[in-house]
Amino acid sequence: MGEKIIDGGQRRPFGCPSTWSTLKCLGQTVILVSCVFNYVMTPHFECVLEGGYGTTMAVNPMAWVYSRSVSVACFMAYAVMSVKYRGGVAEYRARIALHDAYSPTTDAERRAFATFNAAVASACALLILPVNGMRLFRFVEDRRPIEVIVYFGLIYSQNALTCLMETRFVLLCYVLYTKFVRINRDMETIGDQLAADRGCPSVRRSRLVAAPVRRRHANRRGHYWVRDDGDMYRLRATGQRLVDAIERLKIRHRLMREAVDELQYVFAVPVGFSLCNLCVMGLFDIYYQLLNMYIQQRSNRSSAYIYLWLMQYMLRFFIIVITVHAATNQALRSKYLITHVSRNCLDVSTKEELQIFSNQISSTTMEFTICDLFTLNTKLFASAMAASITYLIILLQMKTEANDIY
Secondary structure, three states, X not given: OEEEEOHHHOEEEEOOOOHHXXXXXXXXXXXXXXXXXXXXXXXXXXXXXXXXXXOOOOXXXXXXXXXXXXXXXXXXXXXXXHHHHHHHHHHHHHHHHHHHHHXXXXXXXXXXXXXXXXXXXXXXXXXXXXXXXXXXXXXXXXXXXXXXXXXXXXXXXXXXXXXXXXXXXXXXXXXHHHHHHHHHHHHHHHHHHHHHHHOOOOOOHHHHHHHHHHHHHHHHHOOOEEEOOOOOEEEOOOOOEHHHHHHHHHHHHHHHHHHHHHHHHHHHHHHHHXXXXXXXXXXXXXXXXXXXXXXXXXXXXXXXXXXXXXXXXXXXXXXXXXXXXXXXXXXXXHHHHHHHHHHOOOOHHHHHHHHHHHHXXXXXXXXXXXXXXXXXXXXXXXXXXXXXXXXXXXXXXOOOOOOOXX
């Protein structure tokens, strides 16, 4: 189930009238059922894996945490998205379309998005599919019970599906990043032109060196701001007032802030569970690897699996946090650029518009939070590492008997 937009931008539940929507609903149902199945049957499959049928006492309950965390993360991600995705993403796309009406997407931005998309998808696929495929093939080689192979196949499939959700979120965030960068570049160009026009010494040396080149390029295109006798800045080619250009930038920025809110509405809970799941999987991989290094002799091939899994978890965590952090940083950077323009502008009406622009940004919380529990920024790396090390030390101090869940 999900939502669709009706008049006034309100959301209401939608059905699945078309064949494609029916197939998507069926696929989501299969995913949710498989998550519940794996969660409930984890103790049984772990007993089969250890060779002990009919009892769960031989298996350390800690071995259940790994697979169950994957099932919970995948279930919560697709359960929440089935309710919110369609309506929230429709609103997001509407904001992007309105922004593009003011400033269409350039070919360079399309190429950058395609490159980023290919890089993220390729990196995740290379770190997920080969190692999981080899792991399942090893189960077949070892003649493990078919139900164990199915069990791990479901775990790996749910992990891959969660990664698909993360990739979708990252790509949508990257679009916002490029839009904010474009807004800031336009703002910076205006500020540099006004500063160069006044001969302001506060302009950085690199900007002063590049200013003549930009002015010549702007003059050829007619995109250069000139001041009339009343200190009113106008575009040389069209006569457009600077205050009108600032208002357009303000509208574009507001539309992107609203798009950020829509992404948070849809992805806050799924991404939060996904990040927690990545931390849990990484923690238990390190925990069992350390135990087996000092208590049992593990083959190099098994250790290689763990290192590849750890690389996968770290990459996914890194891409999510860095992309969101970059987008929000670009949104906040606009405040500095507003000050840069206002400092070099003599037009009172433009200054008033810049003040309104700055107040709107200041009154908006430009952060992507997970249910107000933690914020996605670079500080999250240190927090996650500190928490993981703390729980790893606690687990090792418990001196739990090592159980090879791989």
